[in-house]
Amino acid sequence: MCPEIQDTIVAVSTPSGRSLHAIIKISGQEAIHCIKDFFVSASHLDLETAPSYSSVQGHLYIPEEYINIPVVLYIMKKPYSYTKEDVVEIHTIGSPPLLDMLLNAFLSKGIQTKRGIRLSQPGEFTKRAFLHGRIDLAQAEATMRIIRAQTDLELKAAIAHLTGDVSQEIRRIQDDSISLCSHIEASIDFSDQDIDLISATEIMKRLEAIKTTISHFLNQPETSRVPPEGIDTVLYGKPNVGKSSLINALLGKRRAIVSEIPGTTRDVVTDILEIDGIRFKLTDTAGADDTKGAVISRAMEKTQSMLTRAQVLLLVFDGSANLGEQFLEINLDDLTNNVIVIMNKCDLLQEIPHYELPEKLKEYPIILTSTLTGVGLERLREMLAETVLEGRINTSIAPPLLNMRQREALQRSLQSIQQAIESARNNESYEFIALDLHTAIDTLGEIMGKVTTEDILDHIFSEFCIGK
Known part of the structure; x- marks a missing residue:
């Protein structure tokens, strides 16, 4: 581990320039001691005994300048912070001279008290998160992609990296390779006892499967307009409008819980619907609800996350109920372009109440459905396919999955897997196959940072801005 990892680092983590709000971030073993030298709490709370995730209001007194600076501190104690170190965030006024004054005060005090406090290097907060195991290297690079994202597509791709989608796929490939390698090495160990733990045919079959998976992963952005996992399609609406019944009817099976009790769905429910060879990843979310409660709040957080990533949004209303009340919980400004408005339970409806629809919703296609009678379900499937076939979902210019x-x-x-296949095809010794597999496993480890060098880390994190 790098020697400088023991230092406490400080930096302004918000963009430069004047603003109403700015954040100075401090991370390291001296983070809390550093801030105690200047901070006067409005509640007289002791920062060292304060629980993690505490917010403390007060002011920082700079004796050299004879001024008090109003601040709110956010205390995150190890190992529950982003860097897995003690972290203090100082939220204050975004005045560049004021921020420089604070930084100078922290650094000067650190020198006077012989504490290892210094300005952070570019990307050092994220580098520490990686070195301490908070994130892997692919997720660290995703942080940079989020910072630099200029379009919604770039942001969604970066978020997928940050949530570990790429890492999980690489880990699956690596696990398959490790499993195969362990069987081969076991066969080598017992070769003098004529015990065949794995045949050459089985080795070839599993190597070809690994090769196919890697090749597909490499070629996916160039060879497929529609992602193999399916088009992200989210059903959204207030509780008890029939989302669960609708997803069950579209899938032709009981996938989501159906109940007359509002708000039965408290987690996301996902399954694949295939229409004309196009895969749609249907997600039945927790309904829009202003009810309080920890479980409900977590469910709604997941729902909001799914909405930001949705490529198609099925906005479901109970056509037999008061539409005005249902619109209150829907933020129409956040809707994706590919929206289909569904008036469900149309078997209870005489005619579609267009006059009750907000102008914003009249811009989108509207369909009446009934999960009881099956009305509108086939047309809904056609409309889903049309969103792709008519080019309304732009996946061809999506940012590359891999950097x-x-x-x-x-x-x-x-290449190493291919060499292992050639060795197996030529009936060469298992040792040669295992050697190539080891090389492939180590190379896969480079992606997540399990196998890396200081030069690689320096290059990656030097591209970050200071304070990230």
């Missing part, structure tokens, strides 16, 4: 470093490592691992 250059990750792609190069994956290509090298593919």
Whole structure:
């Protein structure tokens, strides 16, 4: 581990320039001691005994300048912070001279008291998160992609990286390779006893499967307009409008819980619907609800996360109920362009009440459905397919799933797998196959940072701005 990891680091983590609000972040073993030298709490709370995730209001007194600066401190104690170190965030006024004054005060006091406090290097907060195991290297790079994202597509791709989608896929490939390698090495160990733990045919079959998975992962952005996991399609609306019944009817099976009790769905429910060879990843979310409660709040957080990533949004209303009340919980400004408005329970409805619809919703296609009679379900399937076939979902210009470093490592691992296949095809010794597999496994480890060098880390994190 780098020697400088023992230092306490400080930096302004918000963009430069004047603003109403700015954040100074301090991370390291001296973080709390550093701030105690200047902070006067309005509630007289002791920062060292304060629980993690505490927010404390007060002011910072700078004796050299004879001024009090109003601040709110957010205390995050190890190992529950982003860096897994003690972290203090100082939220204050976004005045550049004021922020410089605070930084100078912290650094000067650190020198006077012989504490290891210094300005952070570019990307050092995220680098520490990686070195301490909070995130892997692919997720660290995703943080940079989020910072630099300029379009919704770029942001969604970066979020997928940050939530571990890429890491999980690489880990699955690596686990398959490790499992195969362990069987091969066990066969080597017992070769003098004529015990065949795995046949050459089975080795070839599993190597080909790993090769196919890696090749598909490498070629996915170039060879497929529609992602293999399906188009993200989210059903959203107030509780008890029939979302669960609708998803069950579309799938032709009982996938989501159906109940007359409002708000039965408290978690996301996902399944695949295939229409004309196009896969849609249907997600039945917790209904829009202003009811309080910890479980409900967590469910709604998941729902909001799914809405931001949705490629198609099925906005479901109970057509037999008062529509005005249902609109209150829907933020129409946040809707994706690919919206289908569904008036469900149309068997209880005489005619569609267009006059009750907000102008915003009249811009989207509207369909009447009934899960009881089946009315409108086939037309809904057609409309879903049309969103893709008519080019309304733009997946062809989606940002690449892998960055250059990750792609190069994956290509090298593919070459090693191919060499192992050639060795198996030529009936060479199992030792040669295992050696190539080890090389492939180590190369896959480079993507997540399990196998890396200081030069690689320095290059990656030097591209970050200071304070991230």
